[in-house]
Amino acid sequence: DDFGAFCLRPLSAMSVMIETSLGEIVVDLWVDHAPLATKNFLKLCAIKYYNGVLFYNVQQNLLAQTGDPTGTGRGGTSVYGIMYGDQAKFFQDEIVQTVKHDRKGLLCMANEGAENTNGSQFFFTLRGDDLEHLDPHHTIFGEVAEGMEVLDALNVEFTDGEGRPFRDIRVQHTHILDDPYDDPPQLTVPDESPLHEVPEEETVQPRLSVDDPLNEDEGKSMEELNEEMQAKEAKSRATVLEMLGDLPDAEMEAPENVLFVVKLNPVTRDEDLELIFSRFGKIIECEIIKDAVTGDSLNYAFITFESAEACSEAYKKMDGVLIDDRRIKVDFSQSVAKLWNKYTQRARKQPTGGGGGGGGGADMAKYSGG
16 A cells, blocks of 8 residues: 555665754664654655744753644654544654664654654754663664754753753754655645744744844953953942942952842742753852742842852853843842841841831742752
């Protein structure tokens, strides 16, 4: 029948170029090891099924996953399902005992967490060791031939707790470089790529575009950076003193491991902030200041690192970064750090529910890093 003929055609090398928001990746497909998976991938590329799909799950130094038009990780179908209906939505695993997840850049099928539930989703490995737990569960059907730097760029993207990057990284186009197989008659192959940038099936909320830089300092000279840093430090100190009272700070000694973060989005949570900054080192505490009455964020926070070196690195890398669509500011502020210590001591002495006087009306929402 047509299905049998489609699956049993002679084997040949295949290559596909995946054009992403971060650059191009060329993959070689392993037809001999995984004919079902390679044909599925190739023909989904042919009908432009992957155009616009998100890299919705990036686990640093582990994997980068895409292939779901909904962007949720719960969608997608195989090409066999498109041709033959829901009964063919998934196809069988092709686990080869001698083929291991043993290097970076492998192209693998994602599944529903059970055997033989391969659809449209796939992932790239982002490291080459300690991946043996994937061997019994995921079909390997190719590897990156060119574009390993794109995987490196994916690997350092800031992500939320679910692994979704804060910037929308997408598969923009797929280009078949080598395909000896005829297109099955059940498939409608478009003459050109669809015009949409986002799949119609996508249900997740959009995030920042890759064209929106996370760091405004990129491309600037050291002289420009130094001038801007001095201006930012002066402005930050003036802003803090105005916000908290015109307090002298000449004699106050700042903790070297405490970072002050301002201009936060009210929706940013302690957990999100701690996750983002923890890439620079262990965090002892991450505290967003909240209004004592309403519980609303006052849009600034203190982050206490275990080491001054980690704090310094975070200061250099995170000033001006976008978090939840707000460009944050970070600073070492002597007056703020000292006042924060005084405030926490005073806040403990105030009776519960007391109006208090001159305390600023703020409360601490704490999150302890581990």
